[in-house]
Amino acid sequence: MFSDTDTLERVAPSAPSPAACLRGKSKQLLERKPGGTRVSGKEKENEDWVACIIRIRDGQDKDAFAKLFRHFAPRVKAFLIRSGSDSGLAEECAQEVMAALWHKAHMFDPARASAATWIFTIARNRRIDAIRKQRRPEPEELTWGPDHEPDQADALALQQESEHLSEAIAALPDKQRELIEKAYFSDLSHREIADETGLPLGTIKSRIRLALDRLRHTMK
Amino acid sequence: MTTDIKHHLSDALLMAYSAGSLPEAFSLTVATHISMCDECRARLGAFDTVGGALMEDSDVAHLAPNSLDATMALIANGSAQPITSQERRAGGVPAPLQDYIGGDLDTVKWRSVGMGVKQAILPTSKDASARLLFIPAGSAVPDHGHRGTELTLVLQGAFSDATDHFGPGDIEIANEDMDHTPVADIGADCICLAATDAPLRFKGMLPRLAQPFFRI
Numbered sequence: 036m037f038s039d040t041d042t043l044e045r046v047a048p049s050a051p052s053p054a055a056c057l058r059g060k061s062k063q064l065l066e067r068k069p070g071g072t073r074v075s076g077k078e079k080e081n082e083d084w085v086a087c088i089i090r091i092r093d094g095q096d097k098d099a100f101a102k103l104f105r106h107f108a109p110r111v112k113a114f115l116i117r118s119g120s121d122s123g124l125a126e127e128c129a130q131e132v133m134a135a136l137w138h139k140a141h142m143f144d145p146a147r148a149s150a151a152t153w154i155f156t157i158a159r160n161r162r163i164d165a166i167r168k169q170r171r172p173e174p175e176e177l178t179w180g181p182d183h184e185p186d187q188a189d190a191l192a193l194q195q196e197s198e199h200l201s202e203a204i205a206a207l208p209d210k211q212r213e214l215i216e217k218a219y220f221s222d223l224s225h226r227e228i229a230d231e232t233g234l235p236l237g238t239i240k241s242r243i244r245l246a247l248d249r250l251r252h253t254m255k
Numbered sequence: 256m257t258t259d260i261k262h263h264l265s266d267a268l269l270m271a272y273s274a275g276s277l278p279e280a281f282s283l284t285v286a287t288h289i290s291m292c293d294e295c296r297a298r299l300g301a302f303d304t305v306g307g308a309l310m311e312d313s314d315v316a317h318l319a320p321n322s323l324d325a326t327m328a329l330i331a332n333g334s335a336q337p338i339t340s341q342e343r344r345a346g347g348v349p350a351p352l353q354d355y356i357g358g359d360l361d362t363v364k365w366r367s368v369g370m371g372v373k374q375a376i377l378p379t380s381k382d383a384s385a386r387l388l389f390i391p392a393g394s395a396v397p398d399h400g401h402r403g404t405e406l407t408l409v410l411q412g413a414f415s416d417a418t419d420h421f422g423p424g425d426i427e428i429a430n431e432d433m434d435h436t437p438v439a440d441i442g443a444d445c446i447c448l449a450a451t452d453a454p455l456r457f458k459g460m461l462p463r464l465a466q467p468f469f470r471i
Contacts, residue, residue, distance in 0.1 A: 082277060101323060104326065109316050110310050110313070134326050134330045155303065174296060174350075197304050202314065219309050225267050231390045
């Protein structure tokens with residue numbers, strides 16, 4: 036556990052600098068409500084995001100969108116900056132990603148992805164398109180029946196599994212976590228990933244496995 | 256959906272595809288395999304979950320002051336990107352591949368590379384190349400080694416090499432240490448989607464001379 040001093044030290048901002056706009060961990064510590072345990076807080080949060088997407092899908096709910104926007108747009112923008120985009124382009128792309136979320140809300144399936152996972156895939160595709168200027172062929176969609184409505188229990192279990200995976204990543208030693216971040220944020224080639232996966236994936240592998248079991252079940 | 260796929264994507268390829276760092280030719284091959292393989296589709300889902308967790312839990316950047324309003328304006332102006340639904344036309348090759356060959360296998364413009372083997376190069380970015388290979392039943396692709404990685408996905412028929420037997424939906428991941436001679440099964444012609452990030456090296460004199468012309 037962190038002592039109060041640890042927390043304060045981590046929260047204390049360094050002198051304002053261009054990099055000061057990227058201070059996620061500290062912000063998160065600041066936002067964490069006193070008393071609430073991290074796990075239940077985050078699970079609740081995750082369910083809220085899913086509910087927001089459903090409200091956009093079913094009722095074009097602008098308040099729900101604003102809520103999602105305040106949480107995810109700064110993260111999407113940071114992700115794009117870390118992937119090599121300048122701030123202007125990242126801003127533009129983050130707006131496009133969030134607009135795409137609105138337009139694609141009907142395609143969101145909470146039995147197959149958490150809100151964060153789904154938004155990540157939209158942001159990643161925008162990055163490849165706008166920043167790497169490449170195409171990324173996508174697998175064809177699974178064809179559900181016309182009335183497919185995701186099973187509530189499947190959705191809940193998948194959301195929880197995503198949350199556990201997220202916690203497992205957060206709990207990694209900094210070095211390992213940085214390696215995984217590098218793979219996702221800064222264009223490691225698959226060969227570099229192959230050379231490096233052995234180490235960083237070790238600890239979260241069982242979590243990936245459980246998330247996978249859940250997804251397998253959902254797709255049956 | 257093919258259910259008896261035995262040869263799957265590696266974790267490293269799935270993670271790189273999830274991260275969006277594969278060359279286009281590899282992405283095409285990975286997307287085509289996933290379209291045929293629910294197991295790898297689920298595994299990709301797990302890797303996407305890693306990406307989502309990292310994005311969710313790491314940095315935040317300051318937005319422009321009018322960011323939300325600007326986004327609402329984008330939304331009001333309609334969809335910026337056309338939303339395409341990737342669905343397979345009945346009886347055809349997987350949708351991502353259809354985009355590259357402009358239809359199905361019967362529309363492919365094959366070019367002979369000798370010994371009955373034919374190929375069609377697909378238009379992708381230059382950091383890696385993708386081609387369809389047609390290997391007549393019972394024939395072999397010339398023995399070749401690799402400088403980089405080669406992915407070979409069976410679309411139709413089957414082939415064997417020194418390592419194993421590969422049927423529809425199976426993907427072989429070959430690295431530079433491997434010299435192999437894929438031989439199509441005797442029963443049917445074999446059609447594969449192959450991607451490499453470096454030119455192949457053929458052993459025989461003739462194929463080596465032909466290489467620059469045919470861009471194998």
